[in-house]
Amino acid sequence: MIQTSWSAPSNIALIKYWGKHGIQLPNNPSISFTLDKSRTHTHVKYEPGASALDLQFLFEGKENIEFAKRTISFLNSINRELPFLQTGKLYIESSNTFPHSTGIASSASAMATLALCLCEIHQKVTDSYSDKIAFLKHASHIARLGSGSACRSIYPYLAQWGQTDSIPSSSDEFAIPVSDVHVDFTTYLDAILIIDSDEKKVSSSAGHQLMEKNPLAEIRYKQAHTNLAELLIALKTGDLDTFIEIVELEALMLHALMMTSQPSYILIRPNTLQGIEKIQLFRQETKIPVCFTLDAGPNIHLLYPKKYQTEVEAFISQQLIMLCEDERVIFDCCGEGPISL
Ligand code: DP6
Numbered sequence: 001m002i003q004t005s006w007s008a009p010s011n012i013a014l015i016k017y018w019g020k021h022g023i024q025l026p027n028n029p030s031i032s033f034t035l036d037k038s039r040t041h042t043h044v045k046y047e048p049g050a051s052a053l054d055l056q057f058l059f060e061g062k063e064n065i066e067f068a069k070r071t072i073s074f075l076n077s078i079n080r081e082l083p084f085l086q087t088g089k090l091y092i093e094s095s096n097t098f099p100h101s102t103g104i105a106s107s108a109s110a111m112a113t114l115a116l117c118l119c120e121i122h123q124k125v126t127d128s129y130s131d132k133i134a135f136l137k138h139a140s141h142i143a144r145l146g147s148g149s150a151c152r153s154i155y156p157y158l159a160q161w162g163q164t165d166s167i168p169s170s171s172d173e174f175a176i177p178v179s180d181v182h183v184d185f186t187t188y189l190d191a192i193l194i195i196d197s198d199e200k201k202v203s204s205s206a207g208h209q210l211m212e213k214n215p216l217a218e219i220r221y222k223q224a225h226t227n228l229a230e231l232l233i234a235l236k237t238g239d240l241d242t243f244i245e246i247v248e249l250e251a252l253m254l255h256a257l258m259m260t261s262q263p264s265y266i267l268i269r270p271n272t273l274q275g276i277e278k279i280q281l282f283r284q285e286t287k288i289p290v291c292f293t294l295d296a297g298p299n300i301h302l303l304y305p306k307k308y309q310t311e312v313e314a315f316i317s318q319q320l321i322m323l324c325e326d327e328r329v330i331f332d333c334c335g336e337g338p339i340s341l
Helices: 065-077 107-126 132-146 148-154 183-187 204-213 217-237 240-259 270-286 306-323
Strands: 002-015 030-052 054-059 087-096 158-161 175-177 189-193 291-294 300-304 329-333
Touching (some): 002 148, 002 291, 030 107, 030 148, 030 189, 054 065, 065 087, 087 107, 132 148, 148 158, 189 306, 217 240, 240 291, 270 300, 300 306, 306 329
Parallel strands (some): 054 087
Antiparallel strands (some): 002 030, 030 087, 030 329, 158 175, 189 300, 291 300
16 A cells, blocks of 8 residues: 655645636646645555556545545546556545635645555656656646646745746746745735625636737736746745735736636625725835735735735724635745645
């Protein structure tokens, strides 16, 4: 029997991946902060055997048939790359550090941690990775096949995914670490304001698909390359004004794309807009470089440098917490990435 355990964090995109083609290939490059506290822990046991793969899946201690079904079809889709998955018995136990009903997407951390476990078993069976870089690259590739944004959760601090001229080693197949960044960005904080924890009415997969007929699609894909090139310079030099401008523009663009899809849909809520206005006003008045981003939902990720933690936390409790469902805020930060347990 082979056993392995990993913990992998979620990530929040600064340049958004929205629109895909082929087998989980992105229509534009993206970049994200790797989070620290919002994580999935996964333990996998593998017993080699002659008959077809048999899977048992436990989520948060309980057998979960729905997750098992989805996982088995994912495992079958990658069993040429990881041949041990063609036969034997696989036992997966997974849990999240963040509550299920927060609206925080768990697919990125879940797929990243599963990919790391599977690649480690593959290594134990075949000894096929020459070094840690090759191992992580393959794990990122496998994670991408499970959920696009998951491929970025493999690396610490900041990760980039999707071929773009400004990074010669970039690829659509897997993410890479972004290392040439100003030290302040490696300790960035992210307060996740839970505006509404309801399940999204349009899934990310459906949203990606709607990009196929979105009249803004080509302009958007081009803009992502330009924004990424400019953001990379800002990350390197510590240019917070440019960072803020691009990050907020990307968040609003993501939601503009949803609003201009056919059929059109709106995921932000009145309190999301109120929060955005308050954040921008606070920044204007105090000159504290705090900004927001959004994922495919109503919750606000408030991003700020660690040195402003006291002021921003006071701002949250005085002006933002009342906009959150049950006053829920998750205080997360940029982190060191996956951990082998
Ligand atoms: C808005 O990675 O969840 O969070 O590849 O279909 O699993 P699938 O989609 P997913 O899309 C994430 C979209 C986003 C932006 C981002 O993380 O870049």
